[in-house]
Amino acid sequence: MAILGVDGFSSLPENCLTLCYIFFAAAIVINLVRDVTPHKVSRFIPLPMAMAIPFYIGSYFAIDMFLGSVILFVWERLNKAKADAFGPAVASGLICGDGIWTLPQSILALAKVKPPICMKFLSRAANAKVDSFLAG
Known part of the structure:
Protein backbone atom coordinates (compact mmCIF):
# COMPACT_ATOMS: atom_id res chain seq x y z
CA MET A 1 0.00 0.00 0.00
CA ALA A 2 2.90 2.35 0.74
CA ILE A 3 4.39 1.77 -2.71
CA LEU A 4 0.98 2.36 -4.27
CA GLY A 5 0.65 5.61 -2.30
CA VAL A 6 4.08 6.86 -3.38
CA ASP A 7 4.32 5.65 -6.98
CA GLY A 8 0.61 5.62 -7.84
CA PHE A 9 -1.17 3.10 -10.02
CA SER A 10 1.82 2.82 -12.35
CA SER A 11 3.51 0.58 -9.75
CA LEU A 12 0.84 -2.11 -10.21
CA PRO A 13 1.33 -4.98 -12.68
CA GLU A 14 0.24 -4.38 -16.27
CA ASN A 15 -3.40 -5.54 -16.23
CA CYS A 16 -4.07 -5.28 -12.49
CA LEU A 17 -6.52 -2.38 -12.65
CA THR A 18 -8.43 -3.98 -15.51
CA LEU A 19 -8.80 -7.17 -13.48
CA CYS A 20 -9.90 -5.15 -10.43
CA TYR A 21 -12.61 -3.44 -12.48
CA ILE A 22 -13.77 -6.75 -13.96
CA PHE A 23 -13.97 -8.54 -10.61
CA PHE A 24 -15.65 -5.55 -8.96
CA ALA A 25 -18.34 -5.58 -11.66
CA ALA A 26 -18.64 -9.38 -11.39
CA ALA A 27 -19.17 -9.12 -7.62
CA ILE A 28 -21.97 -6.60 -8.12
CA VAL A 29 -23.59 -8.74 -10.83
CA ILE A 30 -23.38 -11.87 -8.66
CA ASN A 31 -25.01 -10.02 -5.74
CA LEU A 32 -27.77 -8.66 -8.00
CA VAL A 33 -28.45 -12.09 -9.48
CA ARG A 34 -28.56 -13.56 -5.97
CA ASP A 35 -31.03 -10.88 -4.86
CA VAL A 36 -33.47 -11.21 -7.79
CA THR A 37 -33.57 -15.00 -8.12
CA PRO A 38 -35.92 -17.14 -6.02
CA HIS A 39 -34.59 -18.61 -2.79
CA LYS A 40 -34.48 -22.11 -4.28
CA VAL A 41 -31.88 -20.89 -6.78
CA SER A 42 -30.18 -18.10 -4.83
CA ARG A 43 -29.09 -20.38 -2.00
CA PHE A 44 -26.66 -22.00 -4.44
CA ILE A 45 -25.09 -18.70 -5.54
CA PRO A 46 -22.09 -17.86 -3.33
CA LEU A 47 -21.56 -14.48 -1.74
CA PRO A 48 -18.56 -12.68 -3.29
CA MET A 49 -17.45 -11.40 0.13
CA ALA A 50 -17.39 -14.97 1.44
CA MET A 51 -15.28 -15.97 -1.57
CA ALA A 52 -12.87 -13.11 -0.73
CA ILE A 53 -12.17 -14.31 2.83
CA PRO A 54 -9.14 -16.45 1.84
CA PHE A 55 -7.52 -13.40 0.25
CA TYR A 56 -7.80 -11.48 3.51
CA ILE A 57 -7.04 -14.21 6.02
CA PRO A 116 9.94 -33.31 10.29
CA ILE A 117 8.65 -33.22 6.74
CA CYS A 118 10.48 -32.02 3.67
CA MET A 119 8.58 -30.96 0.59
CA LYS A 120 10.26 -29.74 -2.55
CA PHE A 121 9.07 -29.35 -6.11
CA LEU A 122 11.55 -30.53 -8.71
CA SER A 123 11.73 -30.35 -12.46
CA ARG A 124 10.99 -33.50 -14.42
CA ALA A 125 14.70 -34.08 -15.08
CA ALA A 126 15.71 -33.57 -11.44
CA ASN A 127 12.84 -35.80 -10.31
CA ALA A 128 14.02 -38.57 -12.65
CA LYS A 129 17.52 -38.33 -11.15
CA VAL A 130 16.13 -38.55 -7.61
CA ASP A 131 13.92 -41.52 -8.55
CA SER A 132 16.85 -43.37 -10.14
CA PHE A 133 19.01 -42.66 -7.07
CA LEU A 134 16.34 -43.96 -4.70
CA ALA A 135 15.64 -47.02 -6.85
CA GLY A 136 19.09 -48.34 -6.68
Whole structure:
Protein backbone atom coordinates (compact mmCIF):
# COMPACT_ATOMS: atom_id res chain seq x y z
CA MET A 1 0.00 0.00 0.00
CA ALA A 2 2.90 2.35 0.74
CA ILE A 3 4.39 1.77 -2.71
CA LEU A 4 0.98 2.36 -4.27
CA GLY A 5 0.65 5.61 -2.30
CA VAL A 6 4.08 6.86 -3.38
CA ASP A 7 4.32 5.65 -6.98
CA GLY A 8 0.61 5.62 -7.84
CA PHE A 9 -1.17 3.10 -10.02
CA SER A 10 1.82 2.82 -12.35
CA SER A 11 3.51 0.58 -9.75
CA LEU A 12 0.84 -2.11 -10.21
CA PRO A 13 1.33 -4.98 -12.68
CA GLU A 14 0.24 -4.38 -16.27
CA ASN A 15 -3.40 -5.54 -16.23
CA CYS A 16 -4.07 -5.28 -12.49
CA LEU A 17 -6.52 -2.38 -12.65
CA THR A 18 -8.43 -3.98 -15.51
CA LEU A 19 -8.80 -7.17 -13.48
CA CYS A 20 -9.90 -5.15 -10.43
CA TYR A 21 -12.61 -3.44 -12.48
CA ILE A 22 -13.77 -6.75 -13.96
CA PHE A 23 -13.97 -8.54 -10.61
CA PHE A 24 -15.65 -5.55 -8.96
CA ALA A 25 -18.34 -5.58 -11.66
CA ALA A 26 -18.64 -9.38 -11.39
CA ALA A 27 -19.17 -9.12 -7.62
CA ILE A 28 -21.97 -6.60 -8.12
CA VAL A 29 -23.59 -8.74 -10.83
CA ILE A 30 -23.38 -11.87 -8.66
CA ASN A 31 -25.01 -10.02 -5.74
CA LEU A 32 -27.77 -8.66 -8.00
CA VAL A 33 -28.45 -12.09 -9.48
CA ARG A 34 -28.56 -13.56 -5.97
CA ASP A 35 -31.03 -10.88 -4.86
CA VAL A 36 -33.47 -11.21 -7.79
CA THR A 37 -33.57 -15.00 -8.12
CA PRO A 38 -35.92 -17.14 -6.02
CA HIS A 39 -34.59 -18.61 -2.79
CA LYS A 40 -34.48 -22.11 -4.28
CA VAL A 41 -31.88 -20.89 -6.78
CA SER A 42 -30.18 -18.10 -4.83
CA ARG A 43 -29.09 -20.38 -2.00
CA PHE A 44 -26.66 -22.00 -4.44
CA ILE A 45 -25.09 -18.70 -5.54
CA PRO A 46 -22.09 -17.86 -3.33
CA LEU A 47 -21.56 -14.48 -1.74
CA PRO A 48 -18.56 -12.68 -3.29
CA MET A 49 -17.45 -11.40 0.13
CA ALA A 50 -17.39 -14.97 1.44
CA MET A 51 -15.28 -15.97 -1.57
CA ALA A 52 -12.87 -13.11 -0.73
CA ILE A 53 -12.17 -14.31 2.83
CA PRO A 54 -9.14 -16.45 1.84
CA PHE A 55 -7.52 -13.40 0.25
CA TYR A 56 -7.80 -11.48 3.51
CA ILE A 57 -7.04 -14.21 6.02
CA GLY A 58 -5.21 -16.89 4.09
CA SER A 59 -6.16 -20.02 2.25
CA TYR A 60 -5.83 -22.23 5.33
CA PHE A 61 -9.04 -20.71 6.72
CA ALA A 62 -11.01 -21.60 3.60
CA ILE A 63 -9.67 -25.15 3.73
CA ASP A 64 -10.71 -25.43 7.38
CA MET A 65 -14.18 -24.12 6.57
CA PHE A 66 -14.53 -26.56 3.68
CA LEU A 67 -13.54 -29.53 5.86
CA GLY A 68 -15.89 -28.37 8.61
CA SER A 69 -18.72 -28.07 6.08
CA VAL A 70 -18.09 -31.60 4.81
CA ILE A 71 -18.07 -32.95 8.38
CA LEU A 72 -21.32 -31.11 9.18
CA PHE A 73 -22.92 -32.34 5.94
CA VAL A 74 -22.12 -35.97 6.78
CA TRP A 75 -23.16 -35.48 10.41
CA GLU A 76 -26.53 -34.04 9.30
CA ARG A 77 -27.07 -37.08 7.07
CA LEU A 78 -26.32 -39.46 9.95
CA ASN A 79 -28.07 -37.66 12.82
CA LYS A 80 -29.75 -34.33 12.02
CA ALA A 81 -30.96 -33.63 15.57
CA LYS A 82 -27.50 -33.93 17.14
CA ALA A 83 -25.90 -32.04 14.25
CA ASP A 84 -28.33 -29.15 14.74
CA ALA A 85 -27.78 -29.17 18.51
CA PHE A 86 -24.00 -29.53 18.64
CA GLY A 87 -22.85 -28.32 15.21
CA PRO A 88 -22.26 -24.67 16.19
CA ALA A 89 -20.36 -25.70 19.34
CA VAL A 90 -18.14 -28.12 17.43
CA ALA A 91 -17.51 -25.53 14.70
CA SER A 92 -16.60 -22.92 17.31
CA GLY A 93 -14.25 -25.37 18.98
CA LEU A 94 -12.54 -26.18 15.69
CA ILE A 95 -12.10 -22.49 14.86
CA CYS A 96 -10.77 -21.70 18.34
CA GLY A 97 -8.46 -24.69 18.24
CA ASP A 98 -7.05 -23.53 14.94
CA GLY A 99 -6.54 -20.06 16.41
CA ILE A 100 -4.94 -21.38 19.57
CA TRP A 101 -2.49 -23.44 17.49
CA THR A 102 -0.90 -20.19 16.25
CA LEU A 103 0.71 -19.70 19.68
CA PRO A 104 2.77 -22.95 19.68
CA GLN A 105 3.38 -22.47 15.96
CA SER A 106 4.90 -19.03 16.64
CA ILE A 107 7.03 -20.39 19.47
CA LEU A 108 8.34 -23.19 17.26
CA ALA A 109 9.10 -20.71 14.49
CA LEU A 110 10.98 -18.42 16.90
CA ALA A 111 12.95 -21.42 18.18
CA LYS A 112 13.80 -22.26 14.55
CA VAL A 113 12.47 -25.79 14.90
CA LYS A 114 12.38 -27.48 11.53
CA PRO A 115 9.30 -29.58 10.72
CA PRO A 116 9.94 -33.31 10.29
CA ILE A 117 8.65 -33.22 6.74
CA CYS A 118 10.48 -32.02 3.67
CA MET A 119 8.58 -30.96 0.59
CA LYS A 120 10.26 -29.74 -2.55
CA PHE A 121 9.07 -29.35 -6.11
CA LEU A 122 11.55 -30.53 -8.71
CA SER A 123 11.73 -30.35 -12.46
CA ARG A 124 10.99 -33.50 -14.42
CA ALA A 125 14.70 -34.08 -15.08
CA ALA A 126 15.71 -33.57 -11.44
CA ASN A 127 12.84 -35.80 -10.31
CA ALA A 128 14.02 -38.57 -12.65
CA LYS A 129 17.52 -38.33 -11.15
CA VAL A 130 16.13 -38.55 -7.61
CA ASP A 131 13.92 -41.52 -8.55
CA SER A 132 16.85 -43.37 -10.14
CA PHE A 133 19.01 -42.66 -7.07
CA LEU A 134 16.34 -43.96 -4.70
CA ALA A 135 15.64 -47.02 -6.85
CA GLY A 136 19.09 -48.34 -6.68
